[in-house]
Amino acid sequence: MIPLEPSPLSLDSRAAYAIWSRLLSCLVTEALLRAFYLPFPPNDRTPAVGIMVVLSTNLISEQPSICRALVASDIYAIVPLYREPVLRPSLPQRHGSPVALVDPLDMLPEVYELIEHAGPVSSSIFSLQQFQVLNWKLDSRKRVPWPRIFYPILLWSRFAGELVLPVEQRTSIQNELASSLHWQKIAYENPPTCPSIRSSSIEWEQSLVEGHPTHPMHRARMLPFDMPLYDWMHPKIYFVLVPRSSLNILGDFEASIKPLASAAAQSVGLRLPDDDSMVIMPVHEIQVNAILAKFSDAHALDPRINMAASAQSSTRTLLVPGLSGMSLKLSVGVTISSALRTISHYTADFGPRFSEVVVPKLAINPELLTIEREPASAVYRGVEPDLAKHFTAILRECFQPNQDENVVVCAALLESGYSDIPKGVSAMEHAFSLDTVEKKVEFLDRYIQLACEALIPPLIHNGVAFEAHAQNVLARFDVTTGRLLGFVIRDLGGLRVHPPTLVKSIGTEFKFLEGHCVATATVEETYPKFYHTFINNHIQRLIRVLGMHYDGSGWDMLRRRLKEIIPADHGLYKAWLDPSTSSVVPGKCLMRMRLQGAYRDYVYSPFPNLIHYRGASASKLGELPNGKVSVETSQ
Secondary structure (H helix, E strand, O other): OOOOOOOOOOHHHHHHHHHHHHHHHHHHHOOOOOEEEEEOOOOOOOOOOEEEEEEOHHHOOOOOOOOOOOOHHHEEEEEEEOOOOEEOOOOOEOOEEEEEEOOHHHEOOOOEEEEEOOOOOOOOOOOHHHHHHHOOOOOOOOEEEEEOOOOHHHHHHHHHHHHOOOHHHHHHHHHHHHHHHHHHHHHHHOOOOOOOOOOOHHHHHOOOOOOOOOOOOOOOEEOOOOOOOOOOOOOEEEEEEEEHHHEEEEOOHHHHHHHHHHHHHHOOOOOOOOOOOEEEEEEEHHHHHHHHHHOOOOEEOOOOOEEEOEEOOOOOEEEOOOOOOEEEEEOOOOEEOOEEOOOOHHHHHHHHHHHHHOHHHOOOOOOOEEEOOOOEEEEEOOOOHHHHOOOEEEEEEOOOOOOOEEEEEHHHHOOOOOOOOOOOOOHHHHHOOOOOHHHHHHHHHHHHHHHHHHHOHHHHHHOEEOOOOOOOEEEEEEOOOOOEEEEEEOOOOOOEEOHHHHHHHHOOOOOOOOOOOOEOOOHHHHHHHHHHHHHHHHHHHHHHHOOOOOOOHHHHHHHHHHHHHOOOOOHHHHHHOOOOOOOEEEEEOHHHHHHHOOOOOOOEEEEEOHHHOOOOOOOOOEEOOOOOEEOOOOO
8 A cells, every 4th residue: 555645735746746756766766866864763653754864966975974064055855754765784874874775655745955944844744843853063053944845846956956967958857847747737637547357458558647656757748849738548640651662661561551541541431542662651640740841751641541549558559440459659759758759770670570580489488478579560761760760660469368367557556546446545456455464465476476487587598688667567367366367578679688698598590780779798787677677667666555665575575486486506696686796786777867868778876686675674554444554554
């Protein structure tokens, strides 16, 4: 169960909380800012167990142990925490215990700064006395913790100003944060109902309320034109004609797209041009004008020839009536979560060939894992890669469950904030009636077991790391019993593959385009991608939402299941499970990447290896609505 706010928040404040908590999480966990944790006294009757003090950028260059007295200008923000964050394995320093990792779910919805004020603290859930744990020699008796206004742009502006970022970059990131705030508020204003175990897969796909759990720009949608509202879930597909000589086509692309366009034309009493030298390309409605402007030999068909589609949670991948058993992935040319959502020529080339040559030979248990193959693609050729990526289409298989089964995108299981269920209750808890600790433990342990057995063997035996975050993985359930049966993995564009290990394991040559980021120089370079997507971004969320993070019990399950499947003499064991060599792992840095302008090339820095996490020392117990105890619930 997700912690509740101590008091109801307005939609504006709630949306702002979603953004600034993610921003602070990134700044602290990526070591862009230093932070200390200070616990409140054990008998303190507050929703929080302590506070996190985030220090300003001017302290980054100081010695690891700060011995001097701190002054108010050293403090960037003070945040009360529901639970103790992950601390660095060192003795507490003069100013508190250094924070190694803090999650947005750790934070209460108030952030403080120090300002000149002689009066009492107002509009706060805390009293001034509770901040006496600071016990610092500040530069004025009148400097007290004071609620900062919730607008996250102010937090960003202060950080960017202290870091002296270029104006263009500072403004660009600020606009993305503002966009994220805008679309998050819209999502809160129009919350969906919670799907059930029998709801269609597309209902689950479109039920996300927040999305990415830690990215500050998680809801950003930077449209190339002024449009404050847009129905992302139900776009239209239009069609353009392109000379065959201008495209690289793999697979039987036209066999699916041409009949689709023909049906759209017939529905409005029109016919398609009869010219074998031209190919019909589907285009997302947002991209039509950009395609016509960027590619002079692309010609739009009559705009009445279009098809309504339903977007999956990734926005770019669409379900289209008439594409039986297939989905269609299209470039949209919109910055979403700080990345321009196009499709590279690398991805268009890789997916169909990997699907045909490699997928049938991977070390997987077909009872536990299905891979949605990408049988066909088309991409514009003969231009710079940064231009070609705007004009790409990929056909992807859509898993068809048996009549007594259903598939659910795993990201939706972790969501909350639905219009028809209590606040703080996740879709997973509601849809599968996980209303006791025992049920949650059973569900999580089976989930971790099957996920490890399904997704890790290709990494061990083939050197293939799937991008196994919760948006790319579907869970397959028995609709009668609710029992988890296995998983489906999709999206071949974000893999990491060690070519020698792959070729040796499948006994077949496989060529990568020169410069493709999928191919790694060593097998060890595949591990960080899988850790970030599967462990940090997927399993961690399950463990936290089901209330088994702070006592360490969920991580104990994961350690046990990993040891069952990873051989002790394998390099992955040394990288993840050997305490002497794996206390930290390379963690993907979302804000560092954005600051460096990186997208396809990841930026990593040392993160605490959560696989070894044993539990917090200052956890408080709370009660679930049914009276059962959970270490993460706060009411």
